[in-house]
Amino acid sequence: MRELVILAALVSALHVASLPTDTDVVYKCQEDQDNIAILAAERFINDHHHHGYKFKFVSLDSRRADEKTDLCEVILGITLEETECHIVNPKPLDQCTTRKESETKVTAKCNVTVLSFEGKAVVACYICDTKPDSHEILVTKCPDCPSLLPLNDPKALESVKTALQKFNKESNHKSYFKLLEVGRISTQWMFSGQDFFVQFAITETNCPKRVAYRKQKACKALCGVKARYGFCKSSKVGNEEPEVECEIYKAQNITHPMKHPLPYRGFVKIPPSIYPICPFLPPCLCQGPSDHVSPPPPPPPPTQ
Known part of the structure; x- marks a missing residue:
């Protein structure tokens, strides 16, 4: 199993807080624009799941980009952590705190494919492996x-x-x-x-x-x-x-996310004790580092 490349400069809270929101920036899948892709991935995943809690970006673990085509793409391996804000909570994500270890912290390891479409960062595919800390870890750190x-x-x-x-x-x-x-x-x-x-x-x-x-x-x-x-x-x-x-909470004008400009697919492994990152769509065989998230098994052959 390959070692993950840890990009420490992108895991600091200061950097995450400074992710740009300028809609006029032309996204070209360049490494110095990874913060734009990360923000697009975080927003997209939270906008498209309808159970459980909001997730917040923690670290960028790997990247692979193809900048040669007109429709360039970058494949990011990112870590997200569950916050204490349920999806019905209107509080902005940046005001939500991630869950403490004593509360059984939930982590999502995701591979996300981000494209440059009409100059914008657009999520085309993601696959996440979402799981809580093991019971053994919790007992060791907090037996009570x-x-x-x-x-x-x-x-x-x-x-x-x-x-x-x-x-x-x-x-x-x-x-x-x-x-x-x-x-x-x-x-x-x-x-x-x-x-x-x-x-x-x-x-x-x-x-x-x-x-x-x-x-x-x-x-x-x-x-x-x-x-x-x-x-x-x-x-x-x-x-x-x-x-x-x-x-x-006060009545909110909750609507479905804006129509996505490109087809997308998502997949997540579901532990029995937590809600996953959704949506519940057919498996998405995202490309990316095989040591970050394992793709789902192929479907069984049709019965004769």
């Missing part, structure tokens, strides 16, 4: 820290259900909110038993807050400019009732 659980853990999901019911009962909002998705589940064994710590996103519905229990499943989420989302953190200690805190 909670560990991640799969997002479908039945006991934890029961605590989410109870926490959401409590929020709807006690909140001062007029609408009923329903579960959008579970973002993270962690657990810890204490003298009181098994504790659960859950983060989940919620969405406002067309039902009033006092809607009857038997009618809650029929409540529909509001869409477009009317949509209000929230992000909740709940904790359940032993057999006690869950505690829950939710932050509700």
Whole structure:
């Protein structure tokens, strides 16, 4: 396995913070323009996944460029880290902090192909391998820290259900909110038993807050400019009732990303305990350093 070429000058926070946003700059896949390609990759990946948390660029690990053709391309091996901002959080990415090691840090290793199209840096393909720190690393560095659980853990999901019911009962909002998705589940064994710590996103519905229990499943989420989302953190200690805190965001005019000028494809390996970088598209056999991200296996042959 080849050693990765670490470009230390590009990993400093100062450099990342100074990535240019000048739309008049003509991108030509040159090495001194890697910051433009990195910014395009970071934005594109965050704009095109619809689950979990926002990811922030950490380091450029490798690059390979073809500057000979009119449609030049550069293949970047980059590292991203999960932030504490869920995708429903309107906070700008530069204000989101990456997750601490004690919270089981999640890292994404990506190969991204960036083209120069009409003078702009355009993402054509990406493949990411997203995974959390191993449990052994967490135990070594923080033996008392909670560990991640799969997002479908039945006991934890029961605590989410109870926490959401409590929020709807006690909140001062007029609408009923329903579960959008579970973002993270962690657990810890204490003298009181098994504790659960859950983060989940919620969405406002067309039902009033006092809607009857038997009618809650029929409540529909509001869409477009009317949509209000929230992000909740709940904790359940032993057999006690869950505690829950939710932050509700103002209605946002959430639209799909602008139409991409070129066809693109993306692929990510999905661990069971975290949401991946999306979208869920067919495998993308990106070119790039084979020691950075392994391409997905070929599909099975069709049955006769």
